[in-house]
Each structure stands twice: as structure tokens, then as C-alpha cells.
Amino acid sequence: MKFNKKLPTIFLDLDSKYESFSSKINIILSPSFYWVKKVSLPVKYVRDAQKLLPSIFEDILPDGTYSYYTYKKGDDFIVFAYNDKMILDTLSQKGIHLSNVANIYFAQSEIKDIEASLKVSETQSVYIKDDILILVPCCWIEESGKLDIDGIKLSKHKVTIHQFGHIVETKSLYKIGAVLVIMILLLFSEYIVTNNRLSALVNDTGEIYQKYKLKSTTFQNKALLKKYKNIYELQTKIREYISVILKLRLNKGEKISFINIKDKKMLISFSGVQKQRVEYIKKTFHSKGISFKIKSTKDNLRVEVNL
Amino acid sequence: MNRINPLYLGLSLIVLITFISYRLNSLSNEYILAKNEYKERLALANELSSLKNVYADKKMVRKSLEKILNNSTLKKYKFNKTFTKSSLKIEAKSLDIKGLNFLMGKLLNGTYQIKALKIKKLSDLRVSLELEIKW
Numbered sequence: 206m207k208f209n210k211k212l213p214t215i216f217l218d219l220d221s222k223y224e225s226f227s228s229k230i231n232i233i234l235s236p237s238f239y240w241v242k243k244v245s246l247p248v249k250y251v252r253d254a255q256k257l258l259p260s261i262f263e264d265i266l267p268d269g270t271y272s273y274y275t276y277k278k279g280d281d282f283i284v285f286a287y288n289d290k291m292i293l294d295t296l297s298q299k300g301i302h303l304s305n306v307a308n309i310y311f312a313q314s315e316i317k318d319i320e321a322s323l324k325v326s327e328t329q330s331v332y333i334k335d336d337i338l339i340l341v342p343c344c345w346i347e348e349s350g351k352l353d354i355d356g357i358k359l360s361k362h363k364v365t366i367h368q369f370g371h372i373v374e375t376k377s378l379y380k381i382g383a384v385l386v387i388m389i390l391l392l393f394s395e396y397i398v399t400n401n402r403l404s405a406l407v408n409d410t411g412e413i414y415q416k417y418k419l420k421s422t423t424f425q426n427k428a429l430l431k432k433y434k435n436i437y438e439l440q441t442k443i444r445e446y447i448s449v450i451l452k453l454r455l456n457k458g459e460k461i462s463f464i465n466i467k468d469k470k471m472l473i474s475f476s477g478v479q480k481q482r483v484e485y486i487k488k489t490f491h492s493k494g495i496s497f498k499i500k501s502t503k504d505n506l507r508v509e510v511n512l
Numbered sequence: 513m514n515r516i517n518p519l520y521l522g523l524s525l526i527v528l529i530t531f532i533s534y535r536l537n538s539l540s541n542e543y544i545l546a547k548n549e550y551k552e553r554l555a556l557a558n559e560l561s562s563l564k565n566v567y568a569d570k571k572m573v574r575k576s577l578e579k580i581l582n583n584s585t586l587k588k589y590k591f592n593k594t595f596t597k598s599s600l601k602i603e604a605k606s607l608d609i610k611g612l613n614f615l616m617g618k619l620l621n622g623t624y625q626i627k628a629l630k631i632k633k634l635s636d637l638r639v640s641l642e643l644e645i646k647w
Contacts (some may be wrong), residue, residue, distance in 0.1 A: 386525065388529055392529060416557075430559060440624075447620060461633070
């Protein structure tokens with residue numbers, strides 16, 4: 206069950222002192238915290254008037270960062286300019302934590318329909334002139350009474366305090382935020398794309414062996430590849446060495462009498478080879494990078510080649 | 513007045529960016545490793561598949577050898593042929609140069625696995641031959 210509980214309201218003034226609050230409070234800002242004007246603008250709606258506010262105050266505001274607010278009164282607009290930092294600093298000086306503040310209002314929008322002046326603090330009073338609430342020292346005018354703060358029915362015109370407005374402009378904050386959000390979106394989409402590509406790649410990798418009708422594991426396939434590579438190397442050597450032997454320029458009477466290939470060894474017998482011709486055969490085998498053993502007896506020559 | 517502090521919001525976004533960047537970086541590394549594995553596996557599969565096509569197709573090797581031996585050039589020679597489950601042994605007591613050249617030309621230019629070969633010169637024009645082809 207929810208209860209509508211009326212929160213205590215205080216009139217925030219530069220000179221007043223306040224007790225500490227344990228619960229949330231509403232704050233009515235003294236006119237010393239804002240600049241106010243009643244103006245007639247060539248626009249119909251508040252949202253259009255909002256855009257014109259900085260130019261209305263540009264000549265009268267001291268240097269600083271300001272926020273603006275407006276509402277309509279009859280055909281005119283009541284326009285406000287206020288310094289967020291000044292309000293925040295005052296709250297801080299008075300020991301009022303922002304988290305304890307429910308809402309902040311302008312005295313201009315809350316104190317109305319008063320016939321004479323009202324005392325708002327020990328030293329100051331307010332009165333209305335031409336629809337504008339004016340703050341004056343007490344001694345200037347004769348007061349008709351004291352402000353009954355709890356009797357005020359708060360309006361809907363709440364002041365929004367920009368805590369970081371004095372450090373970074375709200376627009377810049379939005380821009381920085383937008384850039385960060387765009388970065389997040391880009392990174393996230395890149396993450397999703399990479400993740401999808403990875404899944405597809407893992408899937409394709411898993412299907413390679415199946416596609417090529419190979420064994421299911423890399424280990425088995427590597428062992429098979431080694432076996433076939435050995436066969437390929439051996440068969441290539443056999444053909445290469447036979448080609449070298451057949452290309453030997455033999456002299457008349459020199460003949461190949463025997464070729465035997467078995468157990469990775471090739472044995473070649475030459476007949477009618479003179480001793481001085483042995484060097485030529487040796488040289489030829491060396492030049493082709495063939496490792497061999499040679500044995501010559503009379504005019505016979507036996508060459509043993511490792512495959 | 514409990515508004516979200518934009519600094520916290522910004523920090524949260526930066527933390528989120530850092531987290532996603534970290535995850536993206538890990539994922540990218542994973543992707544590079546997976547790509548390397550894919551390339552490696554594809555290269556292995558290509559190589560193995562090619563070699564298998566050459567040396568492991570037993571039916572094709574046997575059929576091809578039968579075709580060579582039944583060629584009209586070799587038909588007149590009396591070869592002693594022994595087909596086993598995984599090999600063929602050919603023996604010729606006496607073979608002339610033409611037959612030897614034809615047979616060896618076919619075998620050496622093909623991709624047959626020569627397991628054993630013995631060629632012995634009998635005279636200037638004749639040799640004896642023993643040959644074993646494996647598949």
C-alpha cells in the first residue's frame with residue numbers, strides 16, 4: 206500500500222541556517238538564486254520559447270554556465286536563468302545533501318497571490334510587483350506577515366539541477382555518451398560477426414576430413430600422410446636414379462649387366478668398365494647427390510645405392 | 513534529485529567498452545587460431561587425398577596393370593604373372609629390348625609402387641626380368 210506523504214519544505218536562502226534533515230525535503234529557491242523576467246515572446250509554446258531563453262539573458266548574466274526555465278502566464282512567459290553550481294554549492298554549504306532533496310522550486314512560481322510583503326528570513330522580505338516576486342531587505346518595506354512555508358501548495362514548475370553543467374555542457378555530455386554508445390554498438394556488432402565467422406570456421410574445419418573421405422582424427426591422417434609421403438619419396442628416387450643410370454654415357458664394351466632393387470637398396474652391375482672410367486661414374490653419381498658405395502673388380506663395377 | 517551521475521554512466525560505458533574489447537580481442541585470437549587450424553587441416557587433407565588417389569586405389573592400380581600386360585606389344589611374351597591381394601609379381605625368363613622398354617616405360621612413367629625389380633642381362637638383346645608391384 207502506498208501513502209501520499211507530504212514532504213517538509215524549506216525556503217533556501219543564502220543567509221539562513223538549517224537543521225539536518227533525515228527525510229527528503231522540497232526546496233523553494235530564494236530570488237537571490239535566479240534571474241527572472243516577464244516577457245512577451247513571438248512564440249506560442251513553451252518548447253519554442255525554451256530555445257530563446259539564453260538570448261533573453263545574455264546581456265545581464267555574469268560569466269558562467271546557466272540553465273534556463275520558462276512557463277507561460279497568460280499571454281506572457283515567465284523566464285528564469287539560474288546557476289546550477291551556485292545552488293549546488295549553497296546546498297552543500299548548508300549541509301543539505303542532494304539525495305535528500307525531492308524537488309526544487311522557484312519562489313517566483315510558488316509564492317503568489319500575496320497582497321503585501323512577506324518576511325522570508327531574519328533579514329529579507331518579498332513582495333510582488335508586476336507579477337515578479339522581488340526580494341528586498343526587511344527594513345525597506347513594512348511587512349504584513351511571515352511566510353507560511355508549509356501552507357504553500359507546490360506547483361508543477363520544478364527546477365532541474367545539472368550537477369555537471371559547470372564542468373561539461375549537457376550537449377557535450379550527450380555527444381560523448383553518443384560516441385561511447387556508437388563504439389559499444391560497433392564493437393558488439395564486430396563481436397557478433399567474428400563469433401559467427403568463428404562458428405562457421407569451426408564447423409567447416411570439422412567437416413574437412415568428412416568431405417575428403419579421410420580418417421576422423423588429425424593424428425590418424427598425419428600418420429597416413431607420413432606413410433604415403435615415404436612411398437612417394439621412395440618411388441620418386443627409384444625413377445630418378447634409374448634415369449641417371451640410363452643416361453650414363455658408356456663407352457663401347459661397357460654394359461649394365463644387372464639392376465636389382467629391393468629393401469630400399471639399388472644394386473647396379475657394370476661390365477667392361479676400365480679403372481679410369483670408374484671416376485666418371487663416381488662423379489656422375491656425386492653430382493646428382495646420390496649416396497652410394499662402389500666396388501670394382503677387374504673390369505666389373507658394382508654400385509650400391511641407398512634409396 | 514536522485515539523478516544518475518553522468519560520470520558513473522560514462523564510466524559504466526567505458527567499462528563496457530573495455531569488457532567488449534577484451535572479449536573481442538580474445539575472440540579474434542581464437543578466430544586466428546581456428547583459421548590456422550583450418551588451413552593446416554585443409555592442406556593436410558589436400559595432400560593426403562592426392563597421395564591416396566595415387567597409391568591407395570587398389571582396384572584402379574590392378575586394373576591398369578592388367579591393361580598394360582594385355583597390351584598387344586606384351587602379349588607375345590610369356591610372363592609369369594602372380595596376382596596377390598596386395599601385389600603383382602611378374603617374371604620373364606627371356607625378354608627382348610622392345611618388350612623391356614615398353615613395360616618399363618609404362619611402369620616408370622606411371623605411379624606404380626615398385627617394390628622389387630631385378631633385370632639381368634642375358635645377351636646383347638635379351639634380359640631376364642623379375643618385378644613386384646605393390647598396391
